[in-house]
Amino acid sequence: MTEQxxxxxxxxxxxxxxxxxxxxxxxxxxxxxxxxxxxxxxxPAPTVxxxxxxxASPGExxxxxxxxxxxxxxxxxxxxxxxxxxxxVRRLWRRYRAASRxxxxxxxxxxxxxxxxxxxxxxxxxxxxxxNRVEVVVQPAPVAADPDAAGTDACGSIATLDQDxxxxxxxxxVRVLGGCWSQLLGYVPPGSELEYAITYRNTSDxxxxxxxxxxxxxxxxxxxxxxxxxxxxxxxxxxxxTSDALEGAGVNIGSYGPGANAWATFRVTIPGANEVDCxxxxxxxxxxxNPWGATETSNAAxxxxxxxx
Numbered sequence: 001m002t003e004q005x006x007x008x009x010x011x012x013x014x015x016x017x018x019x020x021x022x023x024x025x026x027x028x029x030x031x032x033x034x035x036x037x038x039x040x041x042x043x044p045a046p047t048v049x050x051x052x053x054x055x056a057s058p059g060e061x062x063x064x065x066x067x068x069x070x071x072x073x074x075x076x077x078x079x080x081x082x083x084x085x086x087x088x089v090r091r092l093w094r095r096y097r098a099a100s101r102x103x104x105x106x107x108x109x110x111x112x113x114x115x116x117x118x119x120x121x122x123x124x125x126x127x128x129x130x131x132n133r134v135e136v137v138v139q140p141a142p143v144a145a146d147p148d149a150a151g152t153d154a155c156g157s158i159a160t161l162d163q164d165x166x167x168x169x170x171x172x173x174v175r176v177l178g179g180c181w182s183q184l185l186g187y188v189p190p191g192s193e194l195e196y197a198i199t200y201r202n203t204s205d206x207x208x209x210x211x212x213x214x215x216x217x218x219x220x221x222x223x224x225x226x227x228x229x230x231x232x233x234x235x236x237x238x239x240x241x242t243s244d245a246l247e248g249a250g251v252n253i254g255s256y257g258p259g260a261n262a263w264a265t266f267r268v269t270i271p272g273a274n275e276v277d278c279x280x281x282x283x284x285x286x287x288x289x290n291p292w293g294a295t296e297t298s299n300a301a302x303x304x305x306x307x308x309x
Contacts, residue, residue: 169297170289171199172215177267186304187280191272193224194303198287199263202256208291213264214250216286220271223247227267233260250290270305278309 096107173181174196176188181197188194198215202208213230217223228241230253241251246266253262270283283303290296 169201169203170287170299171197172285172287172299172301173197173199174285174301174303183299183301185301187306188270188303189273190270190276190281190305190307192305193267193269195265195267196285196287196301197263197265198289199261200253200256200289201261202258202291204294205258207255207257208294209255210252210292211254211256211262212250212252212288212290212292213246213262214248214288214290215246215266216288217247217268218283218285220275221283221285222269224267224269228264229266230262230264232256232262238265250288256291270303273307276305276307278307281305281307 096104099107171183173183174185174194175181176185177193177195185194196215198213200211200213215223223244223246225244226240228244228246228251229238230241230251231238232253241264243251245251246264251264253264256262268285271281281304283305284300285303286298286300288296288298
């Protein structure tokens, strides 16, 4: 056997090598064992979670958290967020505090003016709707010669109004049933029945023949059928008209000499509460006197109705 030079160790395959083989090196903590070692106790590789906003790996279904219902309050950092109107008010308040002193004074003055305007409008509305009672106000007929006697004349027969020499060639008057005659009347409830009179006087120096009285009614005002009656000095008790032609062609009341007079009365109904808007409705009834061969004259009476809502 060949001798080894002094100072050299024997190889691992030398059967005559002195001493046991050197122990295997332990792997450092956190490192795996030798490659190919089936008994290596390596930890499993960590699973990589997909970043927020990225989908799952191919082949796996994408999972989303359910959205909260629309009625559910928005929660931020564990605290319930204020409703949108409250947040808006807070933003306005911050902007107001950040504004200059001059702007703050101007904004505050505008706010106070707006509040005063709203309070005034509310008070006016309340005052208008607080009392639903209807008030009837009768204006004295302006054709009476004696102002002190106007009220008495207006509450008498229509003949007393038409006897004065200053009375017009034609006139129109209105009254609530049994009330006083007037050319201006208000306020009456919607749906009321009222009485009108059309007067005629021959103010010329010649006789008028075939005098025709007629009425022009506004939309919604309806003539009460059979209610037309005409009067004169020779027929003080009245003559019922044979038709309701007063609203159309008119009623022929005969012939009249200078200074003579006549008149016709009729009843109407005005639109009911379900036919008019809230507040005041105005109705203008026009009366005409048309002698044959002479100039037609006219006049009007104004009625106001009030509906409270």
